[in-house]
Amino acid sequence: MASDSSPINTRDGQSSPDGWPTSPVSNTVSSPGDRPRRKRGRQSSYATPSPMPTDSRARTPQATPTSSSNARRRARARRSSATPTSTDDVPPSSDVGEGNEDDAPVVYVWGTNISVQDVNAAILRFLRHFREDPQQIEGKYMRMINHVIEMEGDSIDVDAHDVYDYDSDLYTKMVRYPLEVLAIFDMVLMDMVGRINPLFEKHIQARIFNLKSSISMRSLNPSDVEKMISLKGMIIRCSSVIPEIREAVFRCLVCGYYSDPVVVERGRISEPTVCAKQECLSRNSMTLVHNRCRFADKQVVRVQETPDDIPDGGTPHTVTLLMHDKLVDAGKPGDRVEVTGIYRAMSVRVGQTQRTVKSIFKTYIDCLHLKTTDKSRMDVQDPMETENEASTGDDDSTQKSEISVEQLKELSKQPDIYERLTRSLAPNIWELDDVKRGLLCQLFGGNALKLPSGASFRGDINILLVGDPGTSKSQLLQYIHKLSPRGIYTSGRGSSAVGLTAYVAKDPETGETVLESGALVLSDRGICCIDEFDKMSDNARSMLHEVMEQQTVSIAKAGIIASLNARTSVLACANPIGSRYNPRLSVIENIHLPPTLMSRFDLIYLILDKADEEADRRLAKHIVALHFENPNSSQLDVIDLPTLTAYINYARKHIHPQLSDEAAEELTRGYVEMRKRGNFPGSSKKVITATPRQIESLIRLSEGLARIRFSEVVNKSDVIEAFRLLEVAMQQSATDHSTGTIDMDLITTGVSASERMRRENLVSATRSLIMDKLTIGGSSARVMELLEELKKQNLGGGAEVHLSDLRTALSTLSAEGFLAVHGDSVKRI
């Protein structure tokens, strides 16, 4: 249908005498009626007063052919034929549309050789026939149109990828000449809707989104003007909703006659000077009737570049968005959004009342579609979910654009990748290679597992670093924090329980209670780094129990009962209680953490500052190199940070290793062996060297190790390495110093088996002593005397008996009801 009355047709009008140069790009069309309304956005170009008349005219093209329009069309046809290839290099659409009437003259978009009919036909075909998969009977967009009609909606979202897949030529045209093509798009839609349901009066618009390429705000330049673009940013400001007048109705003050609706023209309503009623004809009597005018919502939104796009030494750029109707209030300040729209430049008038324009343009984006993206830094998708999420097609291509997957795979094939990654992790922190390996496992993470029964096993690895001051624990933490896809860094001293988990706040305006997420919830699927873990209040620490094993945060207060996901790995570091680690005490005693919490850490590393000359030399060398920029001493074989990040992200997202049978066997064997180690012959003591928690840790660690190699299968070697890592960590933290064996009881209860044995011995010795010396109800004995006695007896195989030990023993006995302790005196009951 060669629609004479289509918007395109009326877009002729470069001859408008007083036209503004609002459309500075020469190869676009602007119509006198449309041009001024540009300022108000694209809708105005088709938000004609009443869609129906246009519609009907469109369907009966030959019904009212005015001579003027014919003449105009001919004039334009001449013009376009004169410059068929002047400014544009888009190939003419080769496909001959079905609706192309043979005798209708071809109408071109002005200044190009794009035929309106062709585009019209192409859009029609696309809407009718596009299917996501061939099995579907009805096209995707036909279904959507029907849905919109049912819902009485006013727009359909068109995925630009679909357009591209179906007809790349149409896509190109759409992106390059969005104003024209979208107008045709809307015409086609209107036409289709009219056919399906002639009574449907609403105007349906096409909202294009998901363009093939998105542009950075910084690189917007004059050549993008009047093109369809998509960019990412953060909303920083929204104006209030502005009612924008679309058509006005006037009433005569003299006779009360209501005028016909007056449409906005060139951004203003011209008030009739004379009453249109023949009987009245009074001059200057018309007044605006607000109730009968039609208004549309408008909002001005400012979007700013996201921090990661800003180059060094620059400030973020901003761009203005114009939102209309449904898009109003689609985003709020602070949201990260992906915007699709048409980039426009508008000349600035010198004054409100003047027609002269400045030579400067104001630029803005006429928003077509707004998508709020996830607030997180990078990974929108779940990196550690149990299901493979291959279906989410839109890979964040921007993130990996520089480092291709191929490169990463190449890297992963290197035999020493594990070592290289270890080296690349915090390269300026010396030594601590095993700690770094542990941290690497944490970054890669294990697989989370959710059983159908509802039980779930976390895939996150928790690590605790305990060590002397000045052993760069905090620096490691900072490093991991910066490296991890999402993470929060807090210091134990400054964190409260609610600050870590979540708290309920009352909205001051509405009075509603809202949940505000704390650090752990915010670092869901990331790493929560907690510095100065030991200085955290007990209350705050107790909140961690749930997070570290169940990976949720439950809240029950002020009318809100909720369980929030906090699938986070915890990386904590703590100082020993006496600021220096006392090797004679257990880890628990050294760092004064509840054993329940300690056991939830997969790996506990002790970073001790040993007087080692070799280490000192390396440190000295390193610092000298740092200061004097000596290239031969700086390591060259490290993977740079962006690659490392990309590598980790890719692995977390795409690699989901499974235990091989061989590995499972090794795991079982190793575990049994570990447990056996406690019951070595000749020892009647029960020493627990491994608990089920450890086997879970081992699985996670070996999965992480497989991920490092980009391997879908966990090998035996991974399991062996995991055992080694665990052992290194355990040897440092869970070694019972009196026997030299690994004792998980140290972690789980804080008291080693040998210690417990010793205590029992002491209790029985005390008991027999008191039995000997005191009679029931008799005189009391002083504690010091008992101590002296015990020392004389020298119980416990040479171990010194301390007063505190004795007091513990006495309190045990008094609990049995065997004696009573009053201050310093002991009485037998």
Add this chain to the structure above:
Amino acid sequence: MVGLPYDCLANPLGAVRSTFDKAMSSDSSAAALDGKDWGAAEVFRQFLFDDGGLSQVPWLSSSTMKWVQPNTLVRFRGMIQDMLGNEFYVGAYKDGDKWITNKFADGSHGPSDASSDVRIWERRLLYCTPVPGQNSWVECAPDAMRNPYISAMSPLREKRQREDEATESDADMVEPGHAIEDSPNPKKMREDGVAFEPFNLQKVVTEGSTSNSSTPPVERNSVSCLVKIYDSPESDLKLNEVFEFVGIFTFDPDLTVPIDDKEVMDDFCEDELLCLPPSKVPRLHCVVHRKLGPSDLVSSPHLELTTPVIKEIREALIGHLTAVLGGDRLPAEYILLHLLSRHNDYNVQVHARVDEVAVGKLSLNLTCFNKENMSVFGNNLKLVIGSLMPFTECLPLTVDYLNSVTLAPKKDYNTNRLVSGLLQLAEGSHLTIDETPLQSGTLNSGGLENAQVLRSMMESQKVHYDFTYYKMEMPADVQFLILSEGKSNILPADLVLPFHPSSVDPASGVDGEMLKAWRWYLATMKSLPHSIDPPLQKAVEDDLVAARQADRSLSREDFSRWLTMGRLMSVSFGATSLSMEHWQMVKELERLRKNRFQGNL
């Protein structure tokens, strides 16, 4: 060499146009010139540098703004305080058959009829302010900048200018008639009255500091300026860098039309320019720009760069500092090293590093200052530093102060501007923090944040700019000197040194030549490259290892400090590589410092 057919100085736009015409005649499509320079910059460069025209170009300051005519070439020196993004403008348009360019001009020339061809080009807008803390000696002497126009004017005219400055300047503006040919008649402008404002210094100053918080108080003789940059890669110009711009000063009366319509306020597209009316902030269309390093700011004393000369200057400078510090030589030595320190970025080369350690900085904490000797020594010290370093700032640290100010720059989304904080300092600035007035008190959240910002700036040479939704790290290069009673715990400096004055010696006057030499010495030595020879590197390492074996409490920070001091020590002698002698001097200094510390305790 043939004379140019136009006067680059008085009619730069003429030069722009004629080169444009030339370019157009050889290549007739304006599209080919999109985002490119057609040789205009080359012409200016030749005029300014090869032909020595630079010295004739007047500096733009509040005093010269009175007589500098619009559309002439001026110079401006300032720090990039904010970037206002890009501006699209009609770069060239076709008037009849001829292409006309608008580049380097602000005017509202537009195509007379809408149908003509236009090319849109873009330019960058930078908001430049006088460098914070710039000392008066850095400023270009106004005397050198004779008004070239005054001599050309008749005495009568000059007189009239005094009598009726506003009208005169107004007339001045219109004088280069060819430039404003298309603009509305000047009469209207005159009625507006706004156009007079830029010529009224008093008004500029008061308005600038009161009504607009984002414009830092205009100091002495300088003005802020909106600089428009053409055809320059983005990485060339960075925030907080000090630049010298040569460009065309414009004043477009059209832009001063007050926006009375409230409707526009909803439409905040123009906001950023609204709060920078040309009446307060002149526009400069930059033709040539040049980054200023420390040595560009001092005048060379024409001395040979020989070791004895340097040694002599060094000795004299230390002597002076010692005198200022009441005969205490040790702090004087340290202050010298401190003044030479510079946060160098060469650790950036190890790109894998995330937690960059700020290498090369040497913050100094002089203790044992109290209220009494602060007024004597502290102030003298500040004065001396002010006379030696180009940009210095002082910050009295009190609880009230911390609670009330915002130190870090903050983005104001209402005006879409970066509101400058005190810590938005140019590269190589010196910051003295006076902790003696600090009393106990409660810090509110703002105060706490300020303290953290200060601390992180001192430790890592990075300032966190507040962008409401996130913080952005901006690198800084600022020397910190803290004067306090005891060791400052709020701001832990690299070096803590108790200060023991023995005599109150009124600082003897220093002659200008000497000062010049010192400034030159500091600026030049500061930028010297530095290296270490492998044998010495070995020796240094051995030393460090031995020291650590002897004293386990030595940390990498200590090592780091020693090496920094070693570098600065040798640099202070003009040497480019560390020598054993200088290394021993550092160790001796540190030993003395340690002794003093123990004696003090």
